[in-house]
Amino acid sequence: MSPNATRGFSYEEPLLFELSRRGRRGAAIAAADVPLVDTRQLLGDAAAEDEVQGLPELSEVDVVRHFTRLSTWNAAVDLGIYPLGSCTMKYNPKLNEHVARLPGFAGAHPLSPPEQVQGLLELFHGLEGMLAEISGMDRVTLQPAAGAQGELTGIMMVRAYHEQRGDRRKQVLVPDSAHGTNPASAALNGYEVVPVPSGPDGILHPEAVEALMGEQVAALMVTNPNTLGLFESHIAPICDIVHRHGGLVYGDGANLNALLGVARPGDMGIDVMHFNLHKTFSTPHGGGGPGAGPVGVKRPLAPFLPTPVVVRAPEGGFRLDDDLPNSVGRLHGSYGNVGMLVRAYAYILSLGAEGLRRCSEMAVLNANYLLARLRDAFAVPYDQPVMHECVLSDRKFAESGVTTLDVSKRLIDHGYHPPTIYFPLVVPGAMMIEPTESESLESLDRFADTLLAIADEAQRDPDALHQAPQHTRLSRLNETRAARRPVLRYEPHEEGPP
Amino acid sequence: MLEGVGRKRVEELFEPIPEKLRLGRALELPASASEQEVLAHLGELAARNENASQADWFLGAGTYAHFVPTAVDALASRAEFTTSYTPYQPEISQGTLQAIFEWQSMTTGLTGLQVSNASMYDGASATAEAALMAMRITRRSRVVVTAGLHPHSRQVLDTYLRGLEAEIVTVPRGADGRSAPLAESIDDATACVIVQQPAFLGCVEDLAAAADAAHAWGALLVTSISEALCLGLLRPPGELGADIVCGEAQSFGVAMSFGGPHLGFLAARQKHVRQMPGRLVGETVDSNGQRGFVLTLSTREQHIRRARATSNICTNQGLCLLMATIYLSLLGPRGLRELAQLNLAKAEYAKARVRETPGLSLPLDAPGFNEFVVGVQGSAATALARAREQGIVAGLDLEAFAPDLSPELLLCTTETSSREAIDRLIAALAGDRA
Numbered sequence: 001m002s003p004n005a006t007r008g009f010s011y012e013e014p015l016l017f018e019l020s021r022r023g024r025r026g027a028a029i030a031a032a033d034v035p036l037v038d039t040r041q042l043l044g045d046a047a048a049e050d051e052v053q054g055l056p057e058l059s060e061v062d063v064v065r066h067f068t069r070l071s072t073w074n075a076a077v078d079l080g081i082y083p084l085g086s087c088t089m090k091y092n093p094k095l096n097e098h099v100a101r102l103p104g105f106a107g108a109h110p111l112s113p114p115e116q117v118q119g120l121l122e123l124f125h126g127l128e129g130m131l132a133e134i135s136g137m138d139r140v141t142l143q144p145a146a147g148a149q150g151e152l153t154g155i156m157m158v159r160a161y162h163e164q165r166g167d168r169r170k171q172v173l174v175p176d177s178a179h180g181t182n183p184a185s186a187a188l189n190g191y192e193v194v195p196v197p198s199g200p201d202g203i204l205h206p207e208a209v210e211a212l213m214g215e216q217v218a219a220l221m222v223t224n225p226n227t228l229g230l231f232e233s234h235i236a237p238i239c240d241i242v243h244r245h246g247g248l249v250y251g252d253g254a255n256l257n258a259l260l261g262v263a264r265p266g267d268m269g270i271d272v273m274h275f276n277l278h279k280t281f282s283t284p285h286g287g288g289g290p291g292a293g294p295v296g297v298k299r300p301l302a303p304f305l306p307t308p309v310v311v312r313a314p315e316g317g318f319r320l321d322d323d324l325p326n327s328v329g330r331l332h333g334s335y336g337n338v339g340m341l342v343r344a345y346a347y348i349l350s351l352g353a354e355g356l357r358r359c360s361e362m363a364v365l366n367a368n369y370l371l372a373r374l375r376d377a378f379a380v381p382y383d384q385p386v387m388h389e390c391v392l393s394d395r396k397f398a399e400s401g402v403t404t405l406d407v408s409k410r411l412i413d414h415g416y417h418p419p420t421i422y423f424p425l426v427v428p429g430a431m432m433i434e435p436t437e438s439e440s441l442e443s444l445d446r447f448a449d450t451l452l453a454i455a456d457e458a459q460r461d462p463d464a465l466h467q468a469p470q471h472t473r474l475s476r477l478n479e480t481r482a483a484r485r486p487v488l489r490y491e492p493h494e495e496g497p498p
Numbered sequence: 499m500l501e502g503v504g505r506k507r508v509e510e511l512f513e514p515i516p517e518k519l520r521l522g523r524a525l526e527l528p529a530s531a532s533e534q535e536v537l538a539h540l541g542e543l544a545a546r547n548e549n550a551s552q553a554d555w556f557l558g559a560g561t562y563a564h565f566v567p568t569a570v571d572a573l574a575s576r577a578e579f580t581t582s583y584t585p586y587q588p589e590i591s592q593g594t595l596q597a598i599f600e601w602q603s604m605t606t607g608l609t610g611l612q613v614s615n616a617s618m619y620d621g622a623s624a625t626a627e628a629a630l631m632a633m634r635i636t637r638r639s640r641v642v643v644t645a646g647l648h649p650h651s652r653q654v655l656d657t658y659l660r661g662l663e664a665e666i667v668t669v670p671r672g673a674d675g676r677s678a679p680l681a682e683s684i685d686d687a688t689a690c691v692i693v694q695q696p697a698f699l700g701c702v703e704d705l706a707a708a709a710d711a712a713h714a715w716g717a718l719l720v721t722s723i724s725e726a727l728c729l730g731l732l733r734p735p736g737e738l739g740a741d742i743v744c745g746e747a748q749s750f751g752v753a754m755s756f757g758g759p760h761l762g763f764l765a766a767r768q769k770h771v772r773q774m775p776g777r778l779v780g781e782t783v784d785s786n787g788q789r790g791f792v793l794t795l796s797t798r799e800q801h802i803r804r805a806r807a808t809s810n811i812c813t814n815q816g817l818c819l820l821m822a823t824i825y826l827s828l829l830g831p832r833g834l835r836e837l838a839q840l841n842l843a844k845a846e847y848a849k850a851r852v853r854e855t856p857g858l859s860l861p862l863d864a865p866g867f868n869e870f871v872v873g874v875q876g877s878a879a880t881a882l883a884r885a886r887e888q889g890i891v892a893g894l895d896l897e898a899f900a901p902d903l904s905p906e907l908l909l910c911t912t913e914t915s916s917r918e919a920i921d922r923l924i925a926a927l928a929g930d931r932a
Contacts, residue, residue, distance in 0.1 A: 016600050016827055026828035027567045029836045033917040034847035036839060039731055042846070042865050046702050048733045052831035054607015063827045064569055067820075070593035071578035078577035087583055095533050097575065101753075103551045104544025110757030111559050111894055112548050119546030120756055133526050145619035145758065146813040148800070159661055184800035184810035188630075189661035193805040231514035261525045263515050278813065285583040287594035288616065288777065288816030290759035306657070329657030333560060333622035333650045333746070334757020346540055352530030361508045368503040368511060385514055412590055420586075423801070441499055472589045474784040479588075482782035482794040486771065488613050490603040 004080065004415030004446060010473050013069040017490045020056035026063045073473060074287070075417040081439050081447055085389045085420035085432025086179065086227055088257045088279035090363075093350065096282065096343035105342050110334035114319035120338065121318035124310045127345045128294075131275055134348075134356070135253070136266020137296030141305050143336040147254060150274025150293030151185035151221075156328040157272055157297060157304040158219045158248050159189055164304075164326060167246065169218035175204055177228060177424040182221045182252060191218060198426060202228045202382035206237045213245045223252035224265065227424040227432065229367060229386035231258075239269025248272065248301075256280045257436070258364055258387035261357030265296075272297045281344035292340035306331045362437035363388040366444055370435055373448040377455035381427045389434035393427050402458040404429040406465035410457070413471045414450045550754060554890045554919040558869050558910025559698070559899075560621070560648050560724055561757055562749045565914055567828050570751040574821045584777070584813070588792040589784075594816065595791035598779040601823045608726075609743035610734025611765040615776035617815040618762030621746025622651040625692060625722040626658035627775045627809055628744040628764060632690035632718045633664065634773045634808065640665045640687040642717070644677040646697025648724055649899050655692075675701035675862030675871070680711040688717040690742070695721050695735065696728055699900065699908060700845075700869030701862060709739025718742060726750055726763075728867045730838030742766045751825025752818050761818040772798060775809030837913060841868040844911035844920065851924045858928055861903060869910045871896065871903060874927055878905040885926040892923055 039047040058066070075082060082089035100106065108117055128140040144150040155172065162169050172186035175196045183193040194212055199205040209220060220242045224232040232238070239249045251265040251273030257280045259265075265273050277283045278291035285291070297305065307327045308320035320335065351359065364387050371390040375383065379395035394404040408418030408431070420432040435444060457464055469475060505511060512520065531539070550563040557563070574580075578593060585591030585598075598616045605614040618624035629641050641659065643652060645668055659666060665687075672678040680691055691712040696702050705721060712719040721735040723745030735743045748760040766774055772795065780794035800807040829837060845868045852858045852872050859873035874881040878895040885892035893909040900906075907927070911920065 013596075015596070015603075016823075017603065025830060025833060026569070027833055029829075029833055029840060030565070030913050032840055032843055034843050034920075036843045037846045039839060039842065042842070043702055043732070044865075045706070046704070046732055046865075048731060048835075052608070052730055052834050053610070053734065054604045055826050055829070055831040055834060057830045057832070058827055060567075060569055060828060063824060064573060066827070067573040067597070067824055068576070070596055071573075071576045073590070073592035073596075074578040074582045074594055075587070075590040076578045077581035082581075082583070084583060084586070089581075089583060092581055095536060097580070099537065099540040099544070100755075101571070102541065102544040103549045104541075104547040106753040106755050107549030107551050107563075108547040108756040109550065109555075109557050109563075109754050109891075110561055111557060112891070116548035117546075117756065119543035122546075123543050130527055145623070145815075146811070148810045148812045149619060149623070152810055156657070156661065179812075180800035180802070180804045180807065181810050181812050183805035184803075184807040187805040187807075188658075188810055190663075191661075233514050233516055236516065236519060259515075261521060262512055263519050263521055267521070268519050276813075284580040284817075285813075286815075286817030287579055287582045287591075287597075287820065288584040289813040290619075290815045290818060291813040307653075329660065330650060330653035331623070331657055332758065333620045333648070333654065333760070336757075337619075337759040338756040339753070339759050342540070346536050349528060349531050349536050349539065350533070353525040353527040355530045356525065356527070361511070364511045365499055365503070365508060368505075369499050372503045385511065387514070408587065409589070412587065417590060418587055469589050474589055474592060474788055474790045475786055477588045477784050477790045477792050478782045479792050479794065482780040482792045483796075486778075486795060487781040488599075488602055488771070488778055488794075489606045490599070 010072065011069045013066060015490050016056040016066060019058060019062055019066065022057055024057040024059045026058050026060040080415060081435060081443055082417040083419050083433045083435050084417065085434040086254050088434060088436055090282055090436040091438040092282050092284040093347065096346045099346050100339045100342045118317050121310055123342065123345055125318050127341055128310065130348050131294055132296060134260060135273060135296045136264030137273065138299045139302045139305060140294055140296045141309065142294045142341050143306050143332050144293035144295055145332055145337050146289060146291040147274055147276040147293040148181040148185060149331060150295045151181055152188055153295050153306055153331050154250050154272040154274055155185050155189045157301050158250065160304040160326065160328050161301055162218055169216055171217045173212055173217055173220040175222060177226050177426045178221060178223055179252060179254060202230050203232050204234060204238055206234050206241055209238050210241050213241055215245065217245060217247045219248045219250050221250040221252060223255055225255045225258050225387035228382050228391050229389035230382060231387055235268045254279060255388060258360055260360040261353060262360050272301055277340050277344040282347045283340040283343040290337045290340055292337040304328050359437045366435040366437060366439055369444055370433060370448055374451055377452050389432055391427055392431045394429035397458045400458055400462040402462045402465050404431050406468065407454055409468035409476060410454045410465045412469040416447060416450060548891065554922060555914060556893045556909045556911065556923055557891050559894045559908055561754050562725055562910065562912060563754060563914050564749050564912050566751050569828060570821050570824045573824050574817060579820055580817060585793060588790060592790060595779050597820050597823050599781065599791050601819050602779060604823065604826050605763055605765050608729040608734060609765040610736025611743055612768040613771045613774065614763065614765035615774055615778055617819045618764055618776060619815060620758060620760045620762045621724060622654035624744040624762035624764050625651045626655045628720045628742045629655060629690060629692060631742060631773050631775060632720060635770055636689040636718065638687050638689035639663055640667065640689060642667045642669060642683045642688055642691045644669045644693050645671045646677055646703065647692055647694045647722060648698045651722065674864040675699050676703055676864045680708055684711055684715045684717055686715055688715055690718040690720045692720045692722055695723055696725060696867045696869065699862060699871050700866035701864035702866055705735055705738040705740060713739065725867060727838050727841060730834035731842060747822050750822035752821050759815055759818050761815050761822055773808055774798065776811050776814060840913050844915050845870055848911050848920045851920065855924055855928045861906065868912060869908060871906050872909050873906045878907050881927050885923065888922065888926050890923050890926055892927060
């Protein structure tokens, strides 16, 4: 098998501050056409005495080379498969980047009067409607800036719903396979988090929920398909149980990419859910955001939506409405990560109903295909048909001492971004692989061939895996040292930059 | 491929989904559209939004129209940055990690503090997270907030604190536009005092006095920066006693984009690092002793600590952080100072024109940076409409934001406001028709 990457033309590049040379400039400021003022005289002690701290002095060429070189040190979807489970690293169409930069979107101001931003308000209204149809929810807010803020918003609505009924519930149930954001979001709302064990088949069972359910439980948070890539097939009876005890069901939409046009959370009994536009709806992940985390609700929760909400104006068109007396309040300084909303809207329009369904079909087919190819060489803790992702483990390599971390680092040597590792926590040594629909058969085969070769190598030559990666600019990094002796900013050493 | 998974039809893959839960119909969405069609439709929607490239622009109030050097988007658009994710695998994410480390270094310098994280969603949520952080550090639950905090940030703060047993106390605005003295509002239950700099109505607050007042009771001073460019001109808040400096850095090369995606930031003192929300990048070495960077101190975070994490934040505003890092690299210390001075000079010029123009007034005496309140005759809405007819977006009608000041406008001048445009603005506000 030929490697997917070879030693290339790679540059060393110091920190900006080490490149700094006194007097260099990368951007000229426009000439003043008004008189300059004496800042000390005007602002007194509030004005700085010293020069601005913390910034380097560089030319434009310095800056361009610096960040271009840095960029070459990153793995990225545009370079190859990025099978990070639960992150849905699908291809991000270039058109969406272009439309988000149109001056009418990128140059719009959140406090312009509504009649001056009708194009955007119409887009919001359209996107809310499309997300409602896709999810089977009744109303959608686009405001939350990421999935975790969506969770926070959703659980706030749950709390507001109960409180309005004079019902002060204390607990939120969270399955043991859930993302860490779920318990953290519940705790931020003042709830006690109670873990729900998943069954031996990796999914939730009604009895486990029934056993914990009662008048004290505000909600169950559930991710479907779950983080093992398995569809929660008891979801309907589980929702019934929660509802019977007066609770609500929160749906974590991180894995919605499996269900587009196939099944809808709203039809399963989910009361409130978030969408990750940067996952399912293809807005780029940006090295850690910005994302967007719209939230959909069923009608009984609509009065609690965060303000403002997009409404039709009596005089025609749309406006943002703050007058929602039972609202949980505002979550964002404006109306969320609007640039991401524009991209997601363009994505949905491009694909249409059929294209979205095709996405999920291909995403699920790709995950099952990879699982079929890898099943014999790797341990498969829950060996059953999966949805959009599959979870393997390092259990078969116990004797040779090869771990999931080793396998991941060896993948890097072959030019692949590793899967999500050591998550979900219910699988020791988990490797969570989500190929997405973007990968062709050839791409999947090459990736599977590589993993099979690594599995073989794990038995024959474990040291090669312990030493990986060896083809990267840097070898394995010492994370323990970073945490024990935190160095969190540049501090000039003995001889600073000239 | 279907054969490879032992299936005949794609539909069979969805067997784990009970039949009654399947949709069984097509989604009611438009049919797929070509790139050409999507672009035409989006172009039409975009054309129906007023934007800063087609008007003389004086609207700020938390979102600022600054010039962005071309290299910022050219570099930040590189797919190696845009189509990567959180740098969980440091060996193949050094580009993102080093840029975050550089951002942390810049923001600690600008704020006068020792640690800074890898971004928050926006200035509003950064301020709310700062309050939560102060509550954890002090184990107190009372938050004192000046009226100068942006009303939307205040609303977000209220929202974040609603589920916790917290009390929020507001300090009113004084006559000159700065906050009234804080001391009376602070007590031994106070976790922090939040002071926005500059205040929503543009006035520069006395942070040293605020720090003294807060520290006298063992409370922390949180400074929320709404217009990050002011850091080019003002003394770093950390030097004046601020314990947490947070806020919005959209001004550093990020598009207005109707308010998002923007760039929340949060910096703090070294001793409080373990109470910080969000991602942190630290320096380390690889197995050959070469310098590299990794995500660190993750035991604070949701994916490790779950319900006991310092925050639920996961995905943040990484690409906006990159834009700001590139922007600040291009400007450098002298460029940022000059730009800030230019912004101030434009505002002072506009204020001087207001003073000499009959019918216009400056109701607040305190010095400001690049924003200020102007009193107009008649109604603010009429003045705004009159200006708009002449292609001028003349600021924010304060009626909904500071009813006591009506009829008045909050105006912002930046380097994009030419002297001629300011002259036209003043004439339009005074009632002259072009």
